[in-house]
Amino acid sequence: MKRLAAKFFSTSFVWFLGFAFFSQASLAEKGPITALLVDKKTNTLTVSEYVKGEYKTIKKYHATLGKVKGDKEEEKDLKTPEGIYTFNAYLTPPHIKPKFGKMAFYVDYPNSFDKLAGRTGYDIMLHATNEPDRLKQNYDSEGCIVLRNEDITEVKPYIRLGLTPIIIFPELTDEFLHPGKNAKLVEFFNSWVKAWETKSLDGYVDHYHSDFSANGKDKKGWKAYKGALNSRYSEIAVNPTDVMFISHPKYWVVTFTQNYWSKLKNGGTGHRSHGTKILYIAEESGQPKIIAETFSNLMW
Numbered sequence: 001m002k003r004l005a006a007k008f009f010s011t012s013f014v015w016f017l018g019f020a021f022f023s024q025a026s027l028a029e030k031g032p033i034t035a036l037l038v039d040k041k042t043n044t045l046t047v048s049e050y051v052k053g054e055y056k057t058i059k060k061y062h063a064t065l066g067k068v069k070g071d072k073e074e075e076k077d078l079k080t081p082e083g084i085y086t087f088n089a090y091l092t093p094p095h096i097k098p099k100f101g102k103m104a105f106y107v108d109y110p111n112s113f114d115k116l117a118g119r120t121g122y123d124i125m126l127h128a129t130n131e132p133d134r135l136k137q138n139y140d141s142e143g144c145i146v147l148r149n150e151d152i153t154e155v156k157p158y159i160r161l162g163l164t165p166i167i168i169f170p171e172l173t174d175e176f177l178h179p180g181k182n183a184k185l186v187e188f189f190n191s192w193v194k195a196w197e198t199k200s201l202d203g204y205v206d207h208y209h210s211d212f213s214a215n216g217k218d219k220k221g222w223k224a225y226k227g228a229l230n231s232r233y234s235e236i237a238v239n240p241t242d243v244m245f246i247s248h249p250k251y252w253v254v255t256f257t258q259n260y261w262s263k264l265k266n267g268g269t270g271h272r273s274h275g276t277k278i279l280y281i282a283e284e285s286g287q288p289k290i291i292a293e294t295f296s297n298l299m300w
Contacts, residue, residue, distance in 0.1 A: 034158045035165045039172035043138045053180015064146040075121045081109045082168050084253045101128025102149045113280045128152040179247035188288050199230045209289035235263040
């Protein structure tokens with residue numbers, strides 16, 4: 001694991017494609033795509049709308065962050081993690097401690113990428129506080145992002161569990177505000193989909209990192225698994241929709257809804273699924289390669 005973590009962070013940059021799970025409620029309540037951008041240098045949380053590959057600012061708020069500066073690496077280091085996350089739970093009193101104020105949104109740290117990199121910790125939240133004076137401090141949490149009760153009440157309508165990203169930057173600069181304009185990332189994603197749909201096994205597997213791991217399979221096992229499926233199917237369609245690109249100094253992220261179907265060679269119906277595909281991609285030999293992936297199945 002230490003070797004893998006070193007490989008991740010010795011590269012010039014890392015692509016991370018993917019995200020945590022969309023909820024059925026989120027899919028049923030489609031509207032403008034929003035994202036929360038946290039700038040640790042300025043202690044700012046920005047609510048943004050994602051429009052044509054770019055973020056448009058809606059409103060900014062002051063945020064109090066972890067007592068210790070830097071990127072979170074291990075449990076109880078009092079650092080706020082840096083990366084791309086989503087929210088997996090929402091709680092209000094009496095189900096949260098008084099110090100969390102009116103509400104708390106749990107962040108999915110450590111996500112799959114953090115775990116592969118050996119990062120530990122738990123209970124990272126975006127929460128309010130019952131001590132307003134804490135917001136006079138820039139660094140006064142145990143790793144969470146803290147807003148005033150009034151501010152988090154304004155932010156709440158923009159958050160959809162499992163869908164709205166919270167992207168935490170060491171410093172948010174202009175280069176990260178136009179993530180959907182990265183032609184190389186878009187081409188990589190499109191070529192991966194095409195290779196899968198055309199059953200080009202070698203081309204498909206070439207998109208994967210040598211340290212790939214998913215569902216208990218390494219790269220060799222993944223190729224054998226996909227090859228067996230290809231031998232059964234005459235047609236495959238992935239049909240990605242709701243594609244969103246997200247940029248971070250450590251990651252690139254693409255989130256999309258996968259609307260998969262396949263046809264058996266005897267003409268029968270193969271497999272059908274509908275949900276969120278999560279691909280984690282790291283640079284290897286100067287090229288983006290998928291290092292892990294997950295899928296959350298949803299009802300049609």
